[in-house]
Amino acid sequence: MASLPPRPASQRRPSPREQDPSSSDSHHAQLPGADSEAFSTTSEDSQTLLLNRRRSTQPVSSTSPQNRQTSTQPSAPKVDAEPRKCWICFNDETEDTPLSSEWRSPCPCVLVAHEKCILDWIADMEAPNSRRRAGGSGKVLCPQCRSEIHLLRPRSVVVDAVRTLERLTGLMLIPGVFVVLGSAAYSTATMLGTHAIYEIFGMDDGLQILQPLYDPPDATEASPVIRLLNHLRQHWRLDIGLPLIPSILIASRITIADSFLPIVPMIFFASSSSPDEMLNVGHWPPSAALTVALLPYIRAGYNAYYERFWLPREQRWLKEIQPRAGDTPEEGQGDNEVHNPQHIHEIFEDENGVMDIEVDLDFEVFRDWNDGGPADNHNAAEPPPVPIARGPAPPLNAPPLGANDAAPAPNVPAQPRNRNNRRMGMERGLNFNTTSLADTVLGALLFPSIAAAVGEALRLALPRSWVTSPVSGKPTGLLQARWGRSIVGGCLFVGIKDAVMLYVRWKMAQNHRKRRVLDYDKVKKRVIRP
Amino acid sequence: MSSSSRAQSPAKRLQSELKTYQSEPNDALVELGPVGDSELTHWTAVMKGVPGTAYEGGRWKLDIRIPPTYPNAPPDIKFVTRICHPNVNFKTGEICLDLLKTTWTPIYTLSTTLTAIHQLLTSAEPDSPLNVDIAQLFRQGDYVGAEALIRFYTETERWEGR
Numbered sequence: 001m002a003s004l005p006p007r008p009a010s011q012r013r014p015s016p017r018e019q020d021p022s023s024s025d026s027h028h029a030q031l032p033g034a035d036s037e038a039f040s041t042t043s044e045d046s047q048t049l050l051l052n053r054r055r056s057t058q059p060v061s062s063t064s065p066q067n068r069q070t071s072t073q074p075s076a077p078k079v080d081a082e083p084r085k086c087w088i089c090f091n092d093e094t095e096d097t098p099l100s101s102e103w104r105s106p107c108p109c110v111l112v113a114h115e116k117c118i119l120d121w122i123a124d125m126e127a128p129n130s131r132r133r134a135g136g137s138g139k140v141l142c143p144q145c146r147s148e149i150h151l152l153r154p155r156s157v158v159v160d161a162v163r164t165l166e167r168l169t170g171l172m173l174i175p176g177v178f179v180v181l182g183s184a185a186y187s188t189a190t191m192l193g194t195h196a197i198y199e200i201f202g203m204d205d206g207l208q209i210l211q212p213l214y215d216p217p218d219a220t221e222a223s224p225v226i227r228l229l230n231h232l233r234q235h236w237r238l239d240i241g242l243p244l245i246p247s248i249l250i251a252s253r254i255t256i257a258d259s260f261l262p263i264v265p266m267i268f269f270a271s272s273s274s275p276d277e278m279l280n281v282g283h284w285p286p287s288a289a290l291t292v293a294l295l296p297y298i299r300a301g302y303n304a305y306y307e308r309f310w311l312p313r314e315q316r317w318l319k320e321i322q323p324r325a326g327d328t329p330e331e332g333q334g335d336n337e338v339h340n341p342q343h344i345h346e347i348f349e350d351e352n353g354v355m356d357i358e359v360d361l362d363f364e365v366f367r368d369w370n371d372g373g374p375a376d377n378h379n380a381a382e383p384p385p386v387p388i389a390r391g392p393a394p395p396l397n398a399p400p401l402g403a404n405d406a407a408p409a410p411n412v413p414a415q416p417r418n419r420n421n422r423r424m425g426m427e428r429g430l431n432f433n434t435t436s437l438a439d440t441v442l443g444a445l446l447f448p449s450i451a452a453a454v455g456e457a458l459r460l461a462l463p464r465s466w467v468t469s470p471v472s473g474k475p476t477g478l479l480q481a482r483w484g485r486s487i488v489g490g491c492l493f494v495g496i497k498d499a500v501m502l503y504v505r506w507k508m509a510q511n512h513r514k515r516r517v518l519d520y521d522k523v524k525k526r527v528i529r530p
Numbered sequence: 531m532s533s534s535s536r537a538q539s540p541a542k543r544l545q546s547e548l549k550t551y552q553s554e555p556n557d558a559l560v561e562l563g564p565v566g567d568s569e570l571t572h573w574t575a576v577m578k579g580v581p582g583t584a585y586e587g588g589r590w591k592l593d594i595r596i597p598p599t600y601p602n603a604p605p606d607i608k609f610v611t612r613i614c615h616p617n618v619n620f621k622t623g624e625i626c627l628d629l630l631k632t633t634w635t636p637i638y639t640l641s642t643t644l645t646a647i648h649q650l651l652t653s654a655e656p657d658s659p660l661n662v663d664i665a666q667l668f669r670q671g672d673y674v675g676a677e678a679l680i681r682f683y684t685e686t687e688r689w690e691g692r
Binding site for chain 2: 087088089090091111117120121124125143144
């Protein structure tokens with residue numbers, strides 16, 4: 001490196017040294033006369049092309065067998081112009097040898113190059129493995145003026161077709177991945193939905209609802225496409241509704257869904273094929289479809305109730321067991337625990353922002369130790385069945401009759417609903433951490449099973465006459481069908497769970513106030529218990 | 531035909547570039563040329579800092595490897611002197627510049643490529659970082675901190691060779 005700057009280029013290459021200086025530096029100026037020398041020196045070593053060729057270029061290229069003759073050769077002789085310089089190999093035309101290819105000027109700008117150099121460059125760009133291939137539009141652009149460089153190349157239908165196909169496959173790659181992932185998600189959701197139906201409705205009713213899925217394909221229709229279309233036309237409610245079950249179960253655990261969940265039943269009412277049968281609102285028990293359709297409203301009602309009535313208390317209780325050091329004026333009094341409800345209230349108001357965060361965090365903790373998955377399920381309870389209801393609603397056994405059982409049912413659902421809401425509110429801030437996300441999703445997906453289990457427990461626990469359909473005639477109570485017990489069970493679960501959680505929180509707050517540090521009696525060598 | 535054109539090694543073009551550089555030096559560079567007389571495909575360069583920026587007064591040595599397919603393929607250029615820059619790997623000296631990868635065309639020369647790298651000093655892209663630490667400072671808008679860090683390395687790592 002030390003030798004660089006001052007030296008002429010030629011010194012770098014010992015062997016051709018003699019010839020180089022004269023050739024590369026001075027040849028433009030020197031004119032003919034050296035042609036014979038040029039020819040003699042070129043063939044062995046491509047580096048040593050010397051001598052100017054300006055005058056001889058035309059004759060050489062036209063006579064030399066290696067060079068292809070083309071009409072496009074820019075032959076305007078260089079009377080006073082500078083020698084053309086290839087922008088790729090950087091040789092100018094004075095350095096051309098008989099082996100050099102012709103000059104091309106493929107674009108509007110001043111760039112000119114040897115044909116071989118251009119072809120080489122293009123080949124390199126188009127090489128299948130070239131990393132530049134990625135965005136390759138197949139066009140070759142002049143790097144300076146960005147205009148396209150046109151090539152005349154022999155076309156082969158097969159090569160073109162394969163190339164086009166390759167490009168198309170490349171384009172389809174991303175969409176293809178999405179399609180595959182989408183169908184996987186769809187299948188999974190459908191499976192979960194099917195499972196939920198069986199859980200909630202039991203084998204018999206479930207089979208009835210899902211019957212179309214098990215119908216053998218219509219053998220009279222030969223074309224699979226037509227068969228598929230027929231299937232879609234007849235059973236689109238199932239095709240859409242089943243995968244919607246888990247989706248809505250999950251959505252119902254998140255506050256985002258609050259705005260649209262109540263609309264879902266509207267769609268159901270609007271699209272139901274036989275409204276009369278379904279909307280026998282006056283009868284008891286209601287049809288399964290109607291019941292399920294009402295769940296979002298029950299959920300909303302419960303949530304609103306919980307938020308309004310229980311949430312403030314719960315927050316206060318939670319606040320009470322927070323270590324207060326440093327964040328309250330009471331600190332100075334040396335008593336970190338604030339027993340006085342009024343104080344608590346003040347603090348609460350003062351630090352609303354802070355508090356919310358704390359509460360959220362606590363929630364997580366509680367949830368974890370409490371019961372993990374199931375605890376969070378309340379939110380999901382009602383909404384899930386909605387989609388189910390849309391399709392299968394009519395076939396369900398939900399003959400409206402007597403109104404004797406009316407009382408218990410409404411109460412129960414109402415409570416569970418609220419549960420969910422408040423949970424939801426709390427979860428809002430946390431929804432984006434992974435744990436709570438998994439929690440939410442798993443809880444939602446487990447909920448049908450839990451509801452069914454509680455429903456089953458109800459069947460065992462309640463008097464036989466409540467839970468068994470009359471031998472003849474239509475059921476007279478909500479709990480007489482399995483779906484009714486499942487739904488009531490789900491609501492109950494949510495309600496009870498929330499009640500227990502509230503109790504725990506309240507109790508913890510109570511106990512918190514009564515904590516004392518025990519003194520140690522050094523004489524007796526044990527702790528002094530009051 | 532392709533075989534005959536392949537046979538043309540980059541040597542001639544490199545010589546031509548060297549000559550051009552010697553007649554028209556690059557303001558951004560202190561020196562540029564082959565490492566030794568025998569090896570024309572291994573060059574080295576020393577780059578100047580950019581006055582008025584945190585890179586002011588710096589000197590960085592760069593290592594340039596020229597592939598046999600040059601100029602159709604880009605040269606492989608790395609910083610030998612460590613430099614604190616979002617798009618340069620602090621340890622390996624690898625440079626993240628599209629010109630050195632996807633958008634290369636034979637119209638660039640080693641000298642213009644180094645000019646582009648020189649311009650990269652003042653137009654960093656913190657969004658495709660090879661040096662996460664400094665890029666993070668940029669992204670957080672801590673320009674004072676970033677500049678201090680760059681100045682520190684510009685001075686302490688300055689290439690004093692020769």
